[in-house]
Amino acid sequence: MTSSPLLQIRDLNVRFHGERTVHAINGLNLSLGHGEMLGLLGESGSGKSVTLKTLLRLLPPKRTMIDGSIEVNGTDIMTLSGKRLSRYRGGDVSMVFQEPALALDPVYTVGEQIAETVMRHRGIGRREAMEVALDMLVKVRIPSPERRLKNYPHEMSGGMRQRAMIALALSCRPKLLLADEPTTALDATVQIQILLLLRELQKEFGMSIIFVTHDIGVAVEIADRVAVMYAGNIVEEGSIHDIIRDPRHPYTRGLLSANLHDVARGTRLEAIPGAPPALNIKPASCQFAPRCAHVMPACTSALPPFVSPGEGRRVACLLERGRELA
Amino acid sequence: MANISLGAEVVMPVEQRRGYWSSVVRRFLRNPVAVGCAVVLLALILAAIFAPYLDLADPYKGSMIKRLRPLGTDGFPLGTDEQGRDMLARLIYGGRLTLYIGLVPVVLAFFIGTALGVTAGYAGGFVNTLIMRVVDIFFAFPSVLLAIAISGALGAGIINSLVSLTIVFIPPITRVAESVTSSVRALDYVDAARASGAGAFTIVRVHVLGNVLGPVFVYATSLTSVCMILAAGLSFLGIGVKPPEPEWGLMLNTLRTAIYINPMIAALPGIMIFITSLCLNLLSDGLRSAMNVKD
Numbered sequence: 001m002t003s004s005p006l007l008q009i010r011d012l013n014v015r016f017h018g019e020r021t022v023h024a025i026n027g028l029n030l031s032l033g034h035g036e037m038l039g040l041l042g043e044s045g046s047g048k049s050v051t052l053k054t055l056l057r058l059l060p061p062k063r064t065m066i067d068g069s070i071e072v073n074g075t076d077i078m079t080l081s082g083k084r085l086s087r088y089r090g091g092d093v094s095m096v097f098q099e100p101a102l103a104l105d106p107v108y109t110v111g112e113q114i115a116e117t118v119m120r121h122r123g124i125g126r127r128e129a130m131e132v133a134l135d136m137l138v139k140v141r142i143p144s145p146e147r148r149l150k151n152y153p154h155e156m157s158g159g160m161r162q163r164a165m166i167a168l169a170l171s172c173r174p175k176l177l178l179a180d181e182p183t184t185a186l187d188a189t190v191q192i193q194i195l196l197l198l199r200e201l202q203k204e205f206g207m208s209i210i211f212v213t214h215d216i217g218v219a220v221e222i223a224d225r226v227a228v229m230y231a232g233n234i235v236e237e238g239s240i241h242d243i244i245r246d247p248r249h250p251y252t253r254g255l256l257s258a259n260l261h262d263v264a265r266g267t268r269l270e271a272i273p274g275a276p277p278a279l280n281i282k283p284a285s286c287q288f289a290p291r292c293a294h295v296m297p298a299c300t301s302a303l304p305p306f307v308s309p310g311e312g313r314r315v316a317c318l319l320e321r322g323r324e325l326a
Numbered sequence: 327m328a329n330i331s332l333g334a335e336v337v338m339p340v341e342q343r344r345g346y347w348s349s350v351v352r353r354f355l356r357n358p359v360a361v362g363c364a365v366v367l368l369a370l371i372l373a374a375i376f377a378p379y380l381d382l383a384d385p386y387k388g389s390m391i392k393r394l395r396p397l398g399t400d401g402f403p404l405g406t407d408e409q410g411r412d413m414l415a416r417l418i419y420g421g422r423l424t425l426y427i428g429l430v431p432v433v434l435a436f437f438i439g440t441a442l443g444v445t446a447g448y449a450g451g452f453v454n455t456l457i458m459r460v461v462d463i464f465f466a467f468p469s470v471l472l473a474i475a476i477s478g479a480l481g482a483g484i485i486n487s488l489v490s491l492t493i494v495f496i497p498p499i500t501r502v503a504e505s506v507t508s509s510v511r512a513l514d515y516v517d518a519a520r521a522s523g524a525g526a527f528t529i530v531r532v533h534v535l536g537n538v539l540g541p542v543f544v545y546a547t548s549l550t551s552v553c554m555i556l557a558a559g560l561s562f563l564g565i566g567v568k569p570p571e572p573e574w575g576l577m578l579n580t581l582r583t584a585i586y587i588n589p590m591i592a593a594l595p596g597i598m599i600f601i602t603s604l605c606l607n608l609l610s611d612g613l614r615s616a617m618n619v620k621d
Contacts, residue, residue, distance in 0.1 A: 058517055087523060089520065090521065098514075102515060103514040105515040105536065105537070107536045120528065165518075168522065172523075
């Protein structure tokens with residue numbers, strides 16, 4: 001949409017050192033425009049959460065090797081430190097966690113926690129900060145916000161806590177919100193409410209959201225664009241419409257067919273055979289090849305290049321090249 | 327989609343709004359044993375503080391002809407000791423010193439131990455190893471032996487007793503603070519605070535201390551009775567408070583010669599130590615359950 005994207009990740013690699021080395025992210029490229037809602041889709045261990053934590057520089061620096069560049073609004077965030085890093089976290093980019101019961105401090109009221117962040121970023125007094133906190137609770141549509149302001153997290157229901165968490169994350173008007181499976185811990189009716197809330201708030205605040213999920217149904221509900229991750233890299237990216245209508249990568253197709261909808265009673269549910277690879281060596285070939293039904297000899301010899309079959313789409317699969325030639 | 331009303335979650339009937347501390351107090355008051363112990367301790371502390379205004383006999387002035395009077399003697403409701411001094415006055419004045427050297431080392435150790443433990447737990451790595459291994463050295467000795475060794479090296483006297491007992495109690499408090507801190511550090515809300523821009527200092531001040539102080543405080547309360555007993559033990563051995571100061575441990579020692587003549591009198595300081603430490607233990611149990619709001 002705009003000429004310069006809000007977020008630009010180039011060739012990101014994240015490695016964890018320890019008893020064994022894990023190549024969590026391998027050459028990830030991603031860009032995100034202003035006001036865009038991106039769904040990051042993938043199974044456990046595919047590097048979704050690591051990507052988000054890298055964006056906020058939350059990974060333990062001693063055990064993590066990060067290279068590549070991440071630019072948010074034109075600033076390389078890998079160079080930030082001290083005060084500027086603090087201002088960036090929460091100010092420019094903030095995060096909503098998966099489990100709201102754990103992400104709120106049990107010994108402070110919801111109001112105090114929001115006010116704490118507001119005071120830190122805006123340098124205003126406690127009284128004004130509490131007013132901002134109340135305003136935020138109204139924005140996330142918590143019923144009787146005046147009373148909820150003085151509630152401890154354990155006095156609220158799961159959905160209410162997640163609303164409070166969203167209020168906390170948005171209290172300093174970030175340009176980018178990272179949502180790490182914010183609805184996974186909630187039941188289905190509350191889940192849809194939170195999704196709708198996020199959509200409304202996104203329009204109201206004009207921010208961008210990266211929404212991590214392993215539930216393709218949730219991604220369909222909320223995202224404009226979807227990136228499917230596998231073994232630490234994106235394998236397919238495109239608008240939600242294109243991905244659903246015409247999935248190109250065998251992994252994406254597998255994910256879509258492993259869905260309960262439109263499956264006749266009595267037929268076996270389609271599943272992708274095998275398990276995700278261990279990432280203790282840097283991938284040199286297609287990581288999905290061992291599980292792929294269309295595997296070719298060339299798949300195991302080199303990394304598949306990205307092919308763009310259409311506007312705003314890319315797929316990392318050798319099948320695409322065959323299709324292009326044909 | 328707009329039909330799904332946002333914020334339509336069922337509003338749970340929230341009990342009347344209370345702050346954290348007022349709900350702790352309310353829960354504490356429901357526990358009759360703990361409240362009883364608190365009352366006894368309060369009475370002891372008040373008596374100790376206001377001892378000079380209680381119209382008691384002089385606890386230092388003895389009388390050769392009134393030695394070892396039994397309980398209930400006219401003018402001496404709790405009898406007299408081996409030098410004819412009023413036991414009631416000596417027990418109340420003794421409470422001043424005993425409570426003082428029972429509480430001060432724990433308070434000092436609470437601050438120092440928490441600081442060390444939180445530092446070790448939050449910093450991790452080399453700093454953690456350094457602090458915790460030094461602390462482990464102190465664990466090699468039984469606490470009584472350690473207290474005796476340090477007091478013996480420093481010499482008798484109140485200040486030296488305080489110093490040695492403080493040193494004895496720093497390691498266990500450090501260890502508790504460290505383990506609570508390292509468990510808190512790994513929790514999501516610390517990451518969430520970092521994600522919203524909190525620096526290391528803010529995280530320690532707000533989120534770590536907020537969650538660590540409670541458990542460490544309860545643990546420290548339970549140490550107070552141990553500390554009092556250790557202090558009395560040091561005085562009993564002659565490396566704590568020096569005579570003629572009234573102090574329960576020391577009184578127990580000097581009266582032990584009279585145990586065959588007037589056993590009730592000889593037992594009185596021991597009974598006081600017993601009551602006080604029992605009350606402290608039950609009080610800390612009561613506090614522990616009252617502060618556990620989430621149960």
